[in-house]
Ligand SMILES: Cc1ncc(C[n+]2csc(CCOP(=O)(O)OP(=O)(O)O)c2C)c(N)n1
């Protein structure tokens with residue numbers, strides 16, 4: 001940069017990725033907190049892209065995922081990234097996918113977005129891109145909070161969780177975003193947990209093998225917001241699956257279902273207790289458990305009635 | 311050259327579409343579109359156009375229309391859209407991003423009153439609300455000027471020395487829905503005029519980079535300075551584009567300003583868009599009987615053509631600025647900027663602002679006559695004068 005520039009051509013505002021020996025999607029030196037689910041998710045994405053021989057470009061709205069790129073003059077991302085406005089990742093990605101399509105290019109256009117950008121401010125944009133069935137892989141890393149702005153509620157925040165804007169614990173349940181997306185009859189919608197890496201990898205492979213709008217919801221531990229132990233992140237989200245709080249399942253074309261992991265139905269308190277965002281006394285645990293079981297029962301019936309046959 | 315009778319919206323749609331088509335041998339054209347009166351016919355035209363290599367994405371909002379165009383542009387395609395009034399207000403966040411990302415997107419904006427009140431008629435306050443963003447702004451008077459300026463805007467915006475988006479503005483209904491004889495150039499001529507787009511910072515897998523990551527204060531400020539330098543290069547590059555335009559199309563397209571009779575004028579009227587059309591006729595008649603009066607039409611509002619305005623007002627003792635737009639607590643927006651541009655001229659002319667035709671009112675020759683009557687007998691400038699307001703005031707009481 002030159003403050004008394006006399007250039008004849010305009011220079012352009014990009015943070016170039018400086019070549020480094022670690023030729024990976026998310027590089028060392030990124031600003032993710034220790035134990036952040038995003039780091040695992042992005043590394044997993046990198047691995048499966050490489051395995052399937054695909055390249056990608058990311059559209060990332062305002063969220064921790066763009067902060068982690070770090071500061072000028074370099075970026076922690078080893079792939080092309082465009083930061084979008086908070087609500088706009090699916091719109092910007094639609095433009096990118098459109099250009100790929102007319103140029104017969106096969107890069108995966110991927111939205112990497114938080115729950116705020118997905119469940120809240122960007123929902124209309126995402127719904128429109130889903131209705132148009134744009135050729136986009138949309139991955140929501142769901143840390144159930146606005147992490148980047150210091151931990152406010154989102155509509156993904158679960159019942160009972162304390163955030164800076166629900167100081168007494170959230171009184172509403174978590175929004176069922178997967179049903180909303182499935183209702184658009186998109187080719188593929190699935191939930192992912194870093195506590196179940198093989199299931200995670202398989203779903204990424206499936207999503208990368210399909211065209212159209214594919215939606216993946218990843219339960220993303222956030223030690224900073226959840227006030228949990230960074231080293232325990234993967235174990236923690238495994239407990240959420242075991243308690244039936246975050247069921248793992250897939251939906252094809254909004255029609256056919258597969259349930260991937262049968263919960264062990266552990267006491268949700270085992271999950272709550274490891275995070276200071278929950279106070280067990282605030283929560284009607286039995287009611288939560290009942291609702292989780294009913295939800296899971298409904299999913300199983302759907303999977304029996306409308307099984308996915310691959 | 312064969313002229314056809316088409317509306318201003320048709321002319322704009324034609325220019326956007328043929329410009330997009332002209333990029334078919336490069337990365338094509340992709341855009342997001344969304345309707346709003348009175349620009350809807352523009353995006354409908356674009357949606358029907360048989361692009362060889364293009365995709366028009368009918369999105370769910372203006373915010374996304376610009377979002378799609380941002381994604382398309384950063385991927386190297388020629389991108390454009392159109393909007394108006396509340397649509398522009400809804401789009402603002404992404405309008406700003408397009409500018410700061412230095413994406414040469416062209417947007418046609420039909421100037422319409424911002425609501426409330428609900429009013430669909432001509433008023434420039436919508437695009438002028440965008441005045442502090444890094445967008446070139448051009449205001450047109452006729453359908454031909456809309457068409458020509460839109461084509462010109464692509465070449466200007468995409469020039470490596472500029473790389474800034476451009477807004478082409480026209481008055482609601484008075485231009486958007488009025489048919490005028492317009493030359494619609496063959497695709498082949500548009501191809502000759504518009505080089506294919508080669509965006510230097512397009513996202514590509516072989517050279518990864520992050521657009522819009524964190525930038526520290528000094529470097530970020532330096533990026534702002536680079537925008538300022540590009541803005542400063544606009545008038546020079548605009549002149550080059552006009553020369554190329556005349557070579558290809560065999561006609562002139564207006565530059566940053568257009569003057570009529572200012573050479574010896576003691577009184578100069580300053581106007582833009584269709585108010586300039588009416589004022590020109592009034593002034594033509596008055597000059598025919600020897601009045602020393604001239605017209606300065608401001609075509610390019612951003613970057614603000616300060617030098618051209620000072621040159622055009624060299625002999626003026628009195629200047630009347632007519633604004634069909636309003637900044638609350640200020641008055642007319644052109645007036646405010648003209649005053650700043652002329653403040654240290656010596657001897658300094660009297661600059662008076664007139665608010666006229668806001669929210670779509672007719673600015674008739676008699677309104678122009680009233681302005682001329684006021685300015686010629688005026689010895690001191692006062693706060694902006696609201697013209698022909700009495701009838702409306704009476705009724706709304
Ligand atoms: C239009 C707009 N409003 C508000 C913000 C401020 N903001 C930035 S990130 C963010 C929360 C992001 O939450 P989420 O999408 O869940 O991602 P996370 O930070 O948790 O990774 C907010 C509110 C913004 N950037 N843009």
Ligand code: SF4
Pocket residue numbers: 031032033034035036037038064143147148221222223224225
């Ligand atoms: S705040 Fe949470 S989501 Fe954000 S980087 Fe830290 S751990 Fe990850």
Ligand SMILES: [Mg+2]
Pocket residue numbers: 114115116141142143144145146147
């Ligand atoms: Mg979040």
